[in-house]
Amino acid sequence: MHPIGCVCIFAPNQVHFMRRDVFQGIADPTRRAILGRLVKEKLNLTTLTDHYDITRQSITKHIRILEECGLVTIEKIGREKYLRAQPEKIGEVAKWAEQFRSFYAGSYDRLDDYLKTME
């Protein structure tokens, strides 16, 4: 399923497309928080919702976006919907960001230190 383009009448040579890539997936802070949680544990929708101050329906919208760009997979068991993060997708972001590493040598050490503390 691909996004559907739609023509703007005012400016006919411009076409809007709904972007669904990883970068747009992680653009929202709530979605990043959800990813951080789902990477640690598989949760169903209502349990996940309990951790946030927004409605289940809003969470569902976020999950839809995360699923559409491959950051989350859904496993349906009975009436429950178990959610799991796909962290390897975030590798795409890491890859893109690392391209700039040579341009910020000053920050290199700090990032390196940071990575050491993670190990």
Add this chain to the structure above:
Amino acid sequence: MHPIGCVCIFAPNQVHFMRRDVFQGIADPTRRAILGRLVKEKLNLTTLTDHYDITRQSITKHIRILEECGLVTIEKIGREKYLRAQPEKIGEVAKWAEQFRSFYAGSYDRLDDYLKTME
């Protein structure tokens, strides 16, 4: 300067804020392309615009967003406006993405290979 919140009348307990962080800055593909260019060379607005199919005014809007989240700095010389990327800001993204590295060990090697080819 911080974003201004605004109350929604229909649902009064929801407040919208204009997010201006690095993640929102890199969410748009055009902005990522601009960053990739401005990290290599300092350019003025019209020269930058020549590389893309959208109007200068649209580029200006992107630059405003990039500037607001610290990804681009502007140096005004005479009537010209020279733009330069601040790649160390992208380090924030790298840092966030690397948090997930331990969860995608499988992709680690591929990323490692990629980084080797960059050196």
Add this chain to the structure above:
DNA sequence: CCATTACGTAGCCATTTGGCTACAAATATA
């Protein structure tokens, strides 16, 4: 069987986004 629980769908709303046009202002240059 019937109540509860988990999730879905539809639609409303304000704001943001990302494009555009039109025109104004300021600075260089011939």
Add this chain to the structure above:
DNA sequence: TATATTTGTAGCCAAATGGCTACGTAATGG
């Protein structure tokens, strides 16, 4: 000085975003 160039500003538009309410459906369990 007059013209060309660079940038700024204002506003239009459709779509997307991120929240909400209201209600419907489907599965579980006492």
